[in-house]
Amino acid sequence: GNSVTQMEGPVTLSEEAFLTINCTYTATGYPSLFWYVQYPGEGLQLLLKATKADDKGSNKGFEATYRKETTSFHLEKGSVQVSDSAVYFCALPPSGSARQLTFGSGTQLTVLP
């Protein structure tokens, strides 16, 4: 079945540092890939997505490239801000017997001023 393996946290960075959060997946075929973000005290919201191999999703300065060769979808940002402090989830869409999204375990990011 589908699975998502996500970089263990927590991650603590200083403002303006470079961020990478690793995500690899196991799935049949070439599904879309998602990154969700959960800000403190809130529900998850879609941050970005890519719908096919070699696509790059981007939003709010974050980017992730769909790499089918390495089955990866790593999240990157060149210069993080304190307001980026949140939990980040990599996710696969439903397929086959998986009727709902499959989430990674989440990575807690704290950005210090």
Added chain:
Amino acid sequence: NAGVTQTPKFQVLKTGQSMTLQCAQDMNHEYMSWYRQDPGMGLRLIHYSVGAGITDQGEVPNGYNVSRSTTEDFPLRLLSAAPSQTSVYFCASRTGGGETEAFFGQGTRLTVV
């Protein structure tokens, strides 16, 4: 736009008590689901529904009941609360089929003492 609304935001229960967590969406989404979020365990699917009158179990359904009498509402019932059900609960909805984005409520933080 209200999106997905969960009530209450916070709740404390005594062991053995029952209660219902409410979830309503105004986007006419077919698919709705309940997750629980626990430290270090990411999101785990409790129950989901693919339309009014249709529900199914997720990964961790024991101790919870759901029903879906309307498209808008998907309540989650705790039959006899246990300390192991202390968690943050999220309701989500999305349009049916395909690789569509899920929209989440703000969550209910439940403590069972």
